[in-house]
């Protein structure tokens with residue numbers, strides 16, 4: 001088993017939130033608490049250290065109590081910028097990423113990704129789950145990464161790469177499907193719009 005103290009968790013909150021009208025998505029309330037704080041608390045139970053990657057309203061994120069780091073480049077190159085930021089500030093052998101907009105993600109996310117990574121001697125473990133349309137799809141923003149991948153990711157992003165799957169395909173990846181009896185079918189539902197956010201709040 002991967003020991004929680006060997007893992008740093010980063011909450012990805014550095015996007016533009018354009019489908020939400022340009023608001024800072026991580027600071028929008030979900031059941032009365034900012035989305036990114038939900039993610040941070042859920043992740044904090046599963047790992048030794050946590051970080052937040054955000055590019056706006058840094059003081060609001062700092063109030064959550066974890067270190068906050070913005071992207072090194074200010075041009076919003078996408079979620080991989082958050083992976084880079086997390087790897088650059090990670091002091092443990094593994095980093096796990098979660099987006100700020102998926103507040104119901106599994107409480108055993110890190111444990112199951114870690115088990116698969118170790119069992120398959122993988123450098124990366126990625127979640128896979130059923131979406132609202134019923135289709136199973138990889139969930140590339142839920143990723144467990146060996147910290148030594150920083151150089152590889154830096155080279156990929158510097159050469160213009162933006163797609164998570166295109167980068168992870170260069171490495172040994174274990175895919176973990178969260179589709180067991182007892183798994184919450186809504187665990188990976190995310191909120192891209194305010195409507196989706198209100199719908200996620202329903203029981």
Ligand SMILES: Nc1nc2c(ncn2[C@@H]2O[C@H](COP(=O)(O)OP(=O)(O)OP(=O)(O)O)[C@@H](O)[C@H]2O)c(=O)[nH]1
Nearest residue numbers: 013014015016017018019076077078079082099100
């Ligand atoms: N650091 C960083 N994170 C990003 C960037 N773009 C997206 N993300 C994060 O990656 C995750 C998935 O991205 P999206 O769901 O597309 O979120 P978003 O980009 O804020 O929203 P849209 O602008 O509507 O696409 C979210 O947790 C975002 O915060 C970026 O340029 N930099």
Ligand SMILES: [Mg+2]
Nearest residue numbers: 015016017078
């Ligand atoms: Mg986006």
